[in-house]
Amino acid sequence: MTSPLTQTVHWDLTYDVHLGSTWGRFMQGLREQKILANSCPECSRTFVPPQAYCEACFVRTQEWTELPAEGDLEVFTVVWQGFTGGPTPPYAVGGIRLAGADTLLMHVVTGLDFTDPATVREQLPHGSRVRAVWAAERTGQILDISHFEPAG
Amino acid sequence: MPTRARPGPVHVVGLSCTPLLPEQDAVLDELVFDAVSAALSECALRKADVGLSVLASMDVPDGRSISSGLTTAAAAGYLSDSYRLEADSGSAVAAAAQAVAAGDVEVAVAVGVHNPEHHATDDAGRRAFLEQLSNLAFEPAFDRPVGMTAQAVYGMQAAHAIRASGVTLQDLAELSAAAITRGAAGRRPGRRSPVTAAEVLASAPVAWPLLDLMFPAPLTGAAAVVLASPARAARLLGRSAVVTGTGQATGDHTWTGDWLTRPEATTARAAADAYRNAALTDPASSVDVVELSAPTPALHGPYLRALGLSGLPPARVSPSGGLAGGHAGLANGIVRLLEAVEWLETHEPRGRAVVHSVDTVTGTVSEEATVAVVEGV
Ligand SMILES: [Zn+2]
Numbered sequence: 001m002t003s004p005l006t007q008t009v010h011w012d013l014t015y016d017v018h019l020g021s022t023w024g025r026f027m028q029g030l031r032e033q034k035i036l037a038n039s040c041p042e043c044s045r046t047f048v049p050p051q052a053y054c055e056a057c058f059v060r061t062q063e064w065t066e067l068p069a070e071g072d073l074e075v076f077t078v079v080w081q082g083f084t085g086g087p088t089p090p091y092a093v094g095g096i097r098l099a100g101a102d103t104l105l106m107h108v109v110t111g112l113d114f115t116d117p118a119t120v121r122e123q124l125p126h127g128s129r130v131r132a133v134w135a136a137e138r139t140g141q142i143l144d145i146s147h148f149e150p151a152g
Numbered sequence: 153m154p155t156r157a158r159p160g161p162v163h164v165v166g167l168s169c170t171p172l173l174p175e176q177d178a179v180l181d182e183l184v185f186d187a188v189s190a191a192l193s194e195c196a197l198r199k200a201d202v203g204l205s206v207l208a209s210m211d212v213p214d215g216r217s218i219s220s221g222l223t224t225a226a227a228a229g230y231l232s233d234s235y236r237l238e239a240d241s242g243s244a245v246a247a248a249a250q251a252v253a254a255g256d257v258e259v260a261v262a263v264g265v266h267n268p269e270h271h272a273t274d275d276a277g278r279r280a281f282l283e284q285l286s287n288l289a290f291e292p293a294f295d296r297p298v299g300m301t302a303q304a305v306y307g308m309q310a311a312h313a314i315r316a317s318g319v320t321l322q323d324l325a326e327l328s329a330a331a332i333t334r335g336a337a338g339r340r341p342g343r344r345s346p347v348t349a350a351e352v353l354a355s356a357p358v359a360w361p362l363l364d365l366m367f368p369a370p371l372t373g374a375a376a377v378v379l380a381s382p383a384r385a386a387r388l389l390g391r392s393a394v395v396t397g398t399g400q401a402t403g404d405h406t407w408t409g410d411w412l413t414r415p416e417a418t419t420a421r422a423a424a425d426a427y428r429n430a431a432l433t434d435p436a437s438s439v440d441v442v443e444l445s446a447p448t449p450a451l452h453g454p455y456l457r458a459l460g461l462s463g464l465p466p467a468r469v470s471p472s473g474g475l476a477g478g479h480a481g482l483a484n485g486i487v488r489l490l491e492a493v494e495w496l497e498t499h500e501p502r503g504r505a506v507v508h509s510v511d512t513v514t515g516t517v518s519e520e521a522t523v524a525v526v527e528g529v
Contacts, residue, residue: 004177006271009215017292027293049294049407075412077307078360079299081276083283086299093304095412103407107298117357126315142297 022052025064030144033134035067037101045102069132070151071098076109078120090114096130096148107132108147124150162249163385164393164526165259166191166378167490172340172371172480174278176267180214184226184265187376191261192228195378195390202378203257205229206248208241208264208482210513212285215269227263227376240264241375242485242509242522246398248379249524258384263376266481278370279303279358289513295406302447303367305411305515307359310450312412314361319453321361325352327449328366328476330466335473339494340487342369342478366448368479375486392502393493396525397432399425403519411516416454419508422521423459426506430525435460439525440503441468441495443488447475447512459506459523471495485509485522492526502528 019027022038026049029036038061039046040054048067053060076094079087092112095104109130112123129151138144168190170176170183178186184207192198205227211219220236227234237243241264248260270281286302313319326349333346347365355364379395380388401421404410410417427435442461446452456462456469470476472491480487485507492505507524 003271004175006269009269015292019293023293047407051407074409075308075312077304077311078357079301079304079307080357080360081279081283081303081364082299083287083301084280085284086287086301091299093299093308095308095406095409104409104412106295106300106406117360120360121311142294 020052022050022061026050027140030142031138031140033069033138035069035098035132036064037067037098038062038064046100047103048098048101048105049103065100067098067100070129071096071101073109073124073128073130073148074104074126076124078112078114078117080117094148107145109149110147111150128152160253161382162252162395163380163382164377164395164489164493165195165380165385165388165390166193166197167376167391167493168194169340169375169483169487169490170373172342172373172478172487174275174369174371175271176372178267180209180216180219180265180267181222181226183267183374184223184263187265187374188226188228188261188263191376191378195380195388197259197378197388199228199230201259202228202261203233204248204251204260205232205234206244206260206262207234207236208239208244208262208485209236209266210238210482212288213266213268213282213481223265228261233257239520240482240485240509240511240522242488242507242524243400243520245377245395245485245489245524246400246522249395249398252379252381255381258381260379261376262379262486263374264483264486265374266483267372268481275369279367282370286514291405300406302512302515303359305517306448306450307362309412309415309516310362310448311360313450316413319450321353322349324366324449325349327452328352331470331473331476332365334471335477338472338477340472342371362448362450368447368475369477371478371480373480373483375480375483375490377486377489391493392529393496394527394529396527397426397428397430398522398524399423399427399429400520400522401425403516406517411519415451415516416458418519418521419455419510419523420458422523426523426525432525435506436463438504439464439506440499441471441492442506442508443472443492444470444474445484445488445509447479447510451516455508459508461506479512482511489524489526496526496528
């Protein structure tokens with residue numbers, strides 16, 4: 001097939017996404033290197049990211065606590081084929097259960113040697129302890145945690 | 153216990169799909185028109201006969217904003233009742249079927265179109281664009297900045313399945329190889345050559361542990377179905393199948409982890425709904441074939457269990473090859489329905505099929521699942 005006729009269209013939009021009071025409080029905490037969680041008064045689950053309401057019990061969350069910046073790596077993947085505009089592969093993304101949390105926080109995970117794809121599983125087995133590495137400059141966004149690295 | 157009124161059966165009278173290609177040299181609405189007009193031709197109906205059109209499309213891949221203005225007329229909805237869903241076309245079928253079953257209209261059209269406005273020379277280039285759109289579809293404060301995409305989600309789900317359920321990478325490769333090989337001999341091959349498990353295992357890594365041939369080849373196109381009430385269908389030529397029940401469900405965000413540890417839960421809820429509507433109490437013994445939509449081989453088993461169809465012989469699970477050969481985005485729901493109806497038409501006695509579809513925009517996160525029960529007549 002010869003190349004079809006196309007026309008280049010570019011969208012350049014800047015959004016100011018509203019964080020609200022719950023996520024706003026969490027993001028402000030990150031500036032001070034604090035990971036803040038909240039919990040549901042009925043089912044007692046502790047949320048990171050914090051939630052304004054518990055979706056299961058359908059009540060407002062209460063009680064804030066500060067969690068340690070460490071947890072267990074529940075799962076990860078190595079991205080070998082990334083996306084346009086994204087980080088240069090290979091890189092790893094994982095789901096972290098922070099100590100004291102009932103939820104998964106998704107983040108970038110470092111500390112893997114990508115030379116041999118067959119070995120990545122043994123390098124970071126399920127439940128490996130990982131800790132947050134803080135960005136030098138923090139502006140109140142999730143990337144104030146630069147990434148998680150093996151804590152061992 | 154209150155009894156629940158069952159919606160009436162809805163007849164499939166027209167069903168069509170455009171060629172499914174890596175890239176189409178066509179404007180979005182032209183594809184919609186091609187699919188809808190071909191589906192109407194099958195049952196010799198005209199635009200004036202259509203009481204409702206439901207279109208499934210998504211503006212971000214289409215490079216448009218509120219594209220109903222462009223596609224309504226092509227979906228036979230000009231100056232009549234029509235709306236658009238940003239969902240897999242399985243949802244459009246369910247919505248159109250409900251309108252017919254409720255007696256709101258005699259004839260309804262559902263159509264799905266997927267035509268990402270991006271030119272690339274290979275599948276990797278096409279996926280890089282689709283993955284960029286996927287990243288944009290993730291929640292913007294927590295998930296998007298850390299690089300979440302559909303492929304990353306599928307990679308993590310597969311990694312979890314290998315650790316927790318005992319399935320091996322070899323098992324996954326064999327599933328993919330068998331499905332691609334079946335699809336290559338089918339009517340709408342995305343990948344045209346048979347492959348072996350060894351070839352799947354030797355293909356390029358995409359999202360560990362998943363490899364290139366474990367993901368569908370990205371396809372584009374449109375598919376449409378014409379549904380009619382039993383009274384109207386009795387006077388029409390065309391397809392001879394009946395939708396006896398549909399069900400839909402939506403999955404959860406990243407933080408609950410259900411997308412990882414219970415990826416089948418959404419499909420199970422949709423199936424429960426569809427089976428109740430169809431009064432299907434024992435799917436294991438009364439379903440002949442399933443058109444399953446497993447975007448990776450690691451979801452094949454969980455989805456099949458959720459549908460209660462793990463006992464079906466392998467040849468009765470996506471005889472078309474399912475998504476292993478190729479995936480036409482939001483058009484998939486109707487493509488799967490087409491494959492199921494074609495299977496029923498070529499087998500005696502006609503039997504019963506289950507059609508399963510999911511959207512793949514953010515992987516198993518916030519996944520939307522649709523299940524339909526279809527019987528040959
Ligand atoms: Zn609760």
